[in-house]
Amino acid sequence: MGIPLLQMAKIGAYVVAQTLKGRKRYPLVLMLEPLFRCNLACAGCGKIDYPDKILNQRLPLEDCLGAIDECGAPVVVIAGGEPLLHKDIGAIVEGALDRGKFVTLCTNALLLEKKLSLFRPSPAFNFSVHLDGDAQMHDRSVCQKGVYDRAVKAIKIAKAKGFRVTLNCTLFNDADPERVAGFFDAANGLGVDGVTVSPGYAYERAPDQKHFLNRRRTKTLFRDILSRGAGGKAWPLFQSSLFLDFLAGNQTYACTPWGNPTRTLFGWQRPCYLLGEGYAKTYQELMETTDWDAYGVGNYEKCADCMVHSGFEATAVRDSVRHPFKAMKVALFGVKTDGPMAPELSRENERPAQFVYNEQVDRKLEEIAGARPQNH
Numbered sequence: 001m002g003i004p005l006l007q008m009a010k011i012g013a014y015v016v017a018q019t020l021k022g023r024k025r026y027p028l029v030l031m032l033e034p035l036f037r038c039n040l041a042c043a044g045c046g047k048i049d050y051p052d053k054i055l056n057q058r059l060p061l062e063d064c065l066g067a068i069d070e071c072g073a074p075v076v077v078i079a080g081g082e083p084l085l086h087k088d089i090g091a092i093v094e095g096a097l098d099r100g101k102f103v104t105l106c107t108n109a110l111l112l113e114k115k116l117s118l119f120r121p122s123p124a125f126n127f128s129v130h131l132d133g134d135a136q137m138h139d140r141s142v143c144q145k146g147v148y149d150r151a152v153k154a155i156k157i158a159k160a161k162g163f164r165v166t167l168n169c170t171l172f173n174d175a176d177p178e179r180v181a182g183f184f185d186a187a188n189g190l191g192v193d194g195v196t197v198s199p200g201y202a203y204e205r206a207p208d209q210k211h212f213l214n215r216r217r218t219k220t221l222f223r224d225i226l227s228r229g230a231g232g233k234a235w236p237l238f239q240s241s242l243f244l245d246f247l248a249g250n251q252t253y254a255c256t257p258w259g260n261p262t263r264t265l266f267g268w269q270r271p272c273y274l275l276g277e278g279y280a281k282t283y284q285e286l287m288e289t290t291d292w293d294a295y296g297v298g299n300y301e302k303c304a305d306c307m308v309h310s311g312f313e314a315t316a317v318r319d320s321v322r323h324p325f326k327a328m329k330v331a332l333f334g335v336k337t338d339g340p341m342a343p344e345l346s347r348e349n350e351r352p353a354q355f356v357y358n359e360q361v362d363r364k365l366e367e368i369a370g371a372r373p374q375n376h
Contacts, residue, residue, distance in 0.1 A: 003194070003238055003239070003240070004123065006123070007102050007124075010074060010102075011028065011074055011075070011102075011317065012320075012321055014028075014074050015028070015317065015318060015321045016321060019321070025256075025258040025287060025292070026258070026259075027071050027072065027073035027258065027259060027260070027261050028073055028074065028075060028259045028260065028313075028314045028317060029073055029075040029076070029077055029259065029260045029310075029313075029314070030067065030068060030071045030073040030075070030076045030077070030260075030261060030262075030263065031077050031079060031260050031261065031262040031263070031273040031310065032059075032064060032067060032068070032076055032077065032078045032079070032092075032262075032263050033047075033059075033078075033079050033080055033081065033262060033263065033264040033265070033273075034058060034059035034064055034078065034080070034081075034083060034086050034089075034092065034265075035055075035057065035058050035059065035080050035081040035082075035083070035085060035086055035265070036048060036050050036054060036055050036057075036080065036081045036264075036265065037055045037056065037080070037081050037082065037085055038080060038081045038082040038085075038108070039082050039085065039108070039110055039111070040082070040108055040110070040142050040143070040144060040147070041143060041207075042141060042142045042143060043141065043143055043207050043211075044141065044170065044172060044200050044203070044207075044211065044212070045203065045207075046201075046203020046204065046205045047080070047081060047203075048081070049205040050361065051361065051365065053365055053368050054265065054361065054364055054365070054368070055081075057265050057368065058086055058087070058088075058265075059086075059263070059264070059265055060088075061088040061091050061092060061095075063263075064088075064092045064095070064263075065092070065095045065096075065099075067263040067283070068095070068096055068099055068101065069099070070282065070283040070284075071261055071263070071283050073101075073261070074101060074102060075101065075102045075103075075104070076096045076101045076102070076103050076104070077103075077104045077106065077128075077260075078092065078093065078096075078103070078104070078105045078106065079106045079273075080106070082107060082108055082110075082111070083105055083106065083107060084105075084107050084111040084112065084115045085111070089105070089115070089118065090115075090118030090119060093105060093118075093119055093125065094119075094120075097122055097124055097125055100124075101124070102124050102125075103122075103124060103125045103126075104125075104126055104127075104128045104166070105119075105125075105126075105127050105128065106128045106130065106168060107127055107128070107129060107130065108129070108130045108142070108147065108151065109127075109129045109130070109150065109151035109154040109155065110147065110150055110151070110154075112127065112129070112151075112154035112155075112157075112158060113153070113154045113157050113158075116157065116158060116161060116163075119163070121161065121162035121163045121164070122164075123164070125163075125164060126163070126164035126165060126166050126193060126194075127158055127163060127164070127165045127166070128165075128166045128167070128168045128196060129151055129154070129155055129165060129166070129167055129168065129192075130142075130151075130167075130168050130170075131148065131151055131152075131167045131168070131169060131183075132169055132170050132171070133169065133171075133175070133179060133180060133183045134148070134179060134182065134183045134186065135148040135149065137175075137179065137183070138151075141170075141172075152190065155190060155192065156190070156191075159190075159191055159192070164193045165192050165193060166192055166193050166194040166195065166196060166238045167187055167190075167192055167194070167195045167196065168195075168196045168198075169183070169195060169196065169197045169198075170197075170198055170199070170200045171197065171198070171199055171200065171213070171221065172199075172200050172211040172212060172213060173211050173212065173213045173217055173221075174211050175221060175225075177221065177224035177225045177228065178228065180225050181225055181228035181229055184225075184229060184234070184235040184237075185229075185234075185235075187235065187236070188235065188236070192236070193236065193238070194236045194237065194238025195235060195236060195237050195238055196237075196238045196239055196309065197237065197239070197247075198247075198307075198308050198309045198310075199213045199218045199221075199222075199247070199307050199308060200212055200213065200308075201274045201306055201308045202302075202305055202306075203274075204302070204353075204355070204357070205357065212305065213305065213307075214305045215297075215304075215305050215307060215344065218247065218305075218307050219247065219248060219249030219341055220249075222244075222247040222248045222249075222335075223248045223249065223337040223338070224337075226244065226248055226334070226335045226337050227337035227338075230334050231330075231333065231334020231335040231336065231337060232244050232334055232335050233333075233334045239309065239313065239316075240313060240316045240317050240320050240327065241320070241327050241328075241330035241331040241335070242316040242317075242319050242320050242326070242327050242330060243309060243312060243313050243316035243317075244330070244335050245316075245330050245335050245336070246307070246312055246315075246316055247307060248335045248336065248337060249341035249342060250335065250336050250341065250342055251316070251319070251342055252342040252343055252344070252345065253312050253315045253316065253319070254296050254297065254298075254315065254345060255272070255295075255296045255297065255303070255306065255311035255312050255315060256311070256312075256314045256315045256318070257271040257272035257292065257295055257296070257311060258271075258287060258290075258292060259313075259314025259315070259317075259318075260272060260273055260310045260311070260313075260314055261283065261286060261287075263283075264276075264279075265364070266279045266360065266364055267279035267280055267281055268280040268281070268282065268283055268285070268286035270286065270290045271290055271292065271294075271295040272295070272310065272311055273310040273311075274306065274308060274310060274311065275295070275302060275303070276356075276357070276360065277295075277354070277356060278356065278360075279360070294351065296311075297344075297345045297347070298345040298346050298347050298348075298349065298350055299349070299350060299351065300350060300351055300353070301350055301351065301352050301353040302353045304347060304350065
């Protein structure tokens with residue numbers, strides 16, 4: 001698979017250390033979201049539907065670095081919005097690298113060529129470029145023609161300058177397995193360092209509500225895709241082997257939302273990167289006061305169809321450390337793409353969805369109105 005051995009070893013050692021300390025909940029990846037503003041308006045995105053007064057806000061550099069220190073996760077993923085719109089993005093990345101973190105910057109790559117001079121190549125840093133398939137698939141997904149070609153041009157320039165570049169591919173229910181497999185084959189030709197793939201999360205405020213995957217369709221889709229690539233071995237998939245095995249329906253996993261804690265403009269987001277059900281002022285408050293058992297598949301209606309890496313990759317990594325031979329078997333022989341699927345978690349006691357978006361937005365607008373103007 002596409003994860004560098006050094007990164008795998010360090011994260012594995014970190015997980016073992018946390019286990020020996022008896023910690024039940026600990027972070028693996030800090031999801032740092034320093035802004036919501038984006039220069040695209042993708043149909044499946046639920047991150048950009050905020051009033052302009054919120055979209056114009058930026059999380060200050062000192063707050064970004066403070067979140068990295070406060071959380072202590074070995075990996076920092078900088079997302080958004082479009083992070084390259086942040087005026088201090090170079091300093092945020094450099095500060096995370098100086099702290100010994102593995103850093104991923106998620107981007108649609110439209111500004112990558114222009115902003116490349118803000119960064120330095122490092123084996124601990126990579127750009128994760130959003131590409132949802134080939135040119136036709138991706139441009140349809142982002143609702144704008146020509147974005148795929150611009151992104152590919154930027155990828156080639158970044159690679160030529162010595163940067164690590166991975167792809168981030170989100171799939172919906174109209175994905176064609178043959179075309180997706182062809183796209184992964186083409187990714188090898190681009191010379192990228194890995195591909196992250198995940199089903200789209202059903203954001204309640206996304207413009208397109210028709211094309212989100214349910215769990216059964218997700219498993220069938222990924223079996224169909226992975227069967228065309230030797231169970232995934234044919235491609236540099238930048239994920240744990242057991243997470244891919246989970247996507248294909250071979251593992252029964254509960255999510256570990258605390259594994260990917262999220263810091264946004266609103267604060268520390270409960271319970272995860274995908275759901276904003278409330279916010280804490282500090283990381284410690286997030287961990288100690290969140291009712292974690294109220295969320296996840298089988299616990300909460302909004303989580304029912306989620307199989308996204310930000311919720312389940314941490315579960316798979318912990319399982320890999322506990323059962324290394326199981327993980328090694330999948331890595332060596334590929335993901336199983338036929339036969340019975342693992343049982344689903346029961347939804348018998350699932351609580352109904354709550355809708356708190358408007359309340360949180362109103363509170364943030366009041367906070368902005370009461371603050372002194374800032375230049376970002």
